[in-house]
Amino acid sequence: MLEYWPWWLGAVGLAAVSVLNFFLVGRLLGVSGSWAKIVGWKDDQERAAELKSLVEDRGDIEDALLAETLAEFGESSLEDLNDEPGIDAPTQSAAKPEQHTPWTVHLVFLLSMFVGGFLAAMVSGNFKFELTLSPIHSQIFGDDWEVWLALLFGGVMVGFGTQMAGGCTSGHGLSGCARLIPASLVATATFMSSAILLSFLMEATVR
Amino acid sequence: MRPVLKQYLFYGFLGLSMGFVVARIGFANYDELHRMFTFSDLRMLFSFAGAVVLSMLILAPFSKKIPRQQKFFQPGTIPGSMLFGFGWAISGACPSLVFVQLGSGKLAAILTLVGIYIGVLLHKKIHARYFRWDTGSCGV
Numbered sequence: 001m002l003e004y005w006p007w008w009l010g011a012v013g014l015a016a017v018s019v020l021n022f023f024l025v026g027r028l029l030g031v032s033g034s035w036a037k038i039v040g041w042k043d044d045q046e047r048a049a050e051l052k053s054l055v056e057d058r059g060d061i062e063d064a065l066l067a068e069t070l071a072e073f074g075e076s077s078l079e080d081l082n083d084e085p086g087i088d089a090p091t092q093s094a095a096k097p098e099q100h101t102p103w104t105v106h107l108v109f110l111l112s113m114f115v116g117g118f119l120a121a122m123v124s125g126n127f128k129f130e131l132t133l134s135p136i137h138s139q140i141f142g143d144d145w146e147v148w149l150a151l152l153f154g155g156v157m158v159g160f161g162t163q164m165a166g167g168c169t170s171g172h173g174l175s176g177c178a179r180l181i182p183a184s185l186v187a188t189a190t191f192m193s194s195a196i197l198l199s200f201l202m203e204a205t206v207r
Numbered sequence: 208m209r210p211v212l213k214q215y216l217f218y219g220f221l222g223l224s225m226g227f228v229v230a231r232i233g234f235a236n237y238d239e240l241h242r243m244f245t246f247s248d249l250r251m252l253f254s255f256a257g258a259v260v261l262s263m264l265i266l267a268p269f270s271k272k273i274p275r276q277q278k279f280f281q282p283g284t285i286p287g288s289m290l291f292g293f294g295w296a297i298s299g300a301c302p303s304l305v306f307v308q309l310g311s312g313k314l315a316a317i318l319t320l321v322g323i324y325i326g327v328l329l330h331k332k333i334h335a336r337y338f339r340w341d342t343g344s345c346g347v
Contacts, residue, residue, distance in 0.1 A: 004239070007250045010232035011257025017225045018262040024217040027274050029225075031303040032327075039327040101214055109218040113303055116226020117235060117310025124231065129312045133299060134237035148318050154298025155305070155322015156329070157290050162302055163330035164287025167278060169301040172288075173255070178262035179270070181278045187288040194292025199244035202296065 018174050025101075028179070030171030032162035034106035044103040051100065140202045165191070226307050235307040237299035244296060282340050298322070 005013070021029040037044060121127035132138045132147050141150045162168040165187050167176060172191075176184020232254050233239040242248035266273065295301055300308060300319045308316035 004233035004236075004250070005231045005254070007253035008257060010228070010251070010254030011261060013228035014232065014254060014258035015261035015265065017221065017228055018258065019265045020224070021221050022266060022269070022273065024221060025214070026272075029221075031301070035302050035323065035327050036331070039324060040331060101218075102211065105211070105214045105218050108215050109222040110303075110306055112219045112222025113226035113229075113306040114310045116223040116228075117230045117307030118226075119223075119310075120227045120230035120307075121311035126230075127312050129314060131314055133308070133313055133315050134241075136241050137237045137299065148315060151298050151300075151315055151318040152322045154294045154296075155300065155319040155324075156326040157294025157322075158298060158300060158302065158319070159294075159323035159326020159328075160330045161287045161289070161291030161294055161326070163327050163334070164283035165291055166281060166284065166287070168291065168303075169295075170303060172278065174259060174262065176278050177259045178266055179273065180263070183278050183280045183284055186280070187284050190285055190288035191292035191295065194289045195296040196244050196246075198293050198296040199241055203241075203245050 014174070018170075018178065028171070028175035030167060030175060031110070032168040032171055034109050035159070036163060037101075037103045037106040038110065041103040048100065048102065139206050161191075225303065226310060229303065230307045230311060234304055235299075235311050235313075240299050241296075283338065294326075 004010075018029050021027070118127070132144060133151065137150075138144075138147055141147045158168075165172065167173075167184065167187060169191075172184040172187040177188055229235065233251055239248065239251060243251045291301070298305075298319045300316065300323070302323060305316050305319045305323060309320065
């Protein structure tokens with residue numbers, strides 16, 4: 001079994017993914033956003049249909065207005081409208097059709113992570129079918145059914161928490177902190193210290 | 208090439224490389240993660256911090272081109288992050304790690320996957336009904 005990468009190689013690899021993400025798709029890495037898109041796939045489809053009909057109905061005056069806005073304020077002026085559903089969103093996507101990323105693309109993104117993890121496990125000889133998570137995890141939570149229950153509830157907390165916080169390890173931790181965004185710095189400090197606190201508490205119950 | 212096809216290829220490639228890198232660092236291994244959180248092994252913490260610093264340096268010249276992703280304070284930032292932190296310590300998974308765990312054969316992570324799905328769905332419903340504040344979402 002191969003050892004894990006030394007810390008510096010991990011840092012270079014992770015930074016490469018984060019930087020590549022920006023150069024390939026023009027935005028920063030963020031996985032919980034992809035989750036939101038996939039879980040809300042119906043909204044995404046409705047929005048896409050709405051966009052299409054709006055684009056078809058749109059008159060020349062609006063086109064001219066949009067072009068003026070773009071010329072005057074640049075594309076970043078439209079980025080700010082990104083999250084507001086309704087009237088603003090279609091304008092933005094109509095201006096740059098490739099900006100709309102269908103939910104299926106996000107699904108491919110997440111499923112590729114599974115493949116990447118599988119390849120890494122194969123290459124390093126770490127692949128093994130297991131019904132529990134790890135020795136320490138089982139030590140903390142006990143029997144198999146307790147482990148599974150913990151995973152289910154932990155998963156709900158992760159899903160709900162990341163959506164509520166507006167980001168996760170990649171979005172807030174990696175991308176947000178690399179851009180020194182205050183909300184991301186606070187979020188990262190909060191989830192790291194919460195995880196550290198609970199890990200110490202769990203460690204104490206084992207002994 | 209059609210823009211949508213390009214998106215599939217790019218996102219697929221990014222997911223693949225991210226899954227691979229994260230797995231080789233050891234993030235998918237709960238024991239390694241637990242040792243990081245209890246400070247008995249700081250290797251992965253250094254990897255993460257190093258990646259943040261490196262990305263910061265490389266991305267700095269392009270700051271004007273990077274779309275602002277509406278990451279601002281909102282009522283959910285702190286309680287949401289706390290909930291996520293506790294969930295991470297319990298399940299060893301963040302929204303990407305769960306796939307990497309599954310990829311390395313940890314079948315139990317299916318429950319985490321189901322849990323995250325329920326959590327995201329629950330937040331969607333509750334947010335639409337009760338919270339209604341503006342959430343800056345992650346890389347939409």
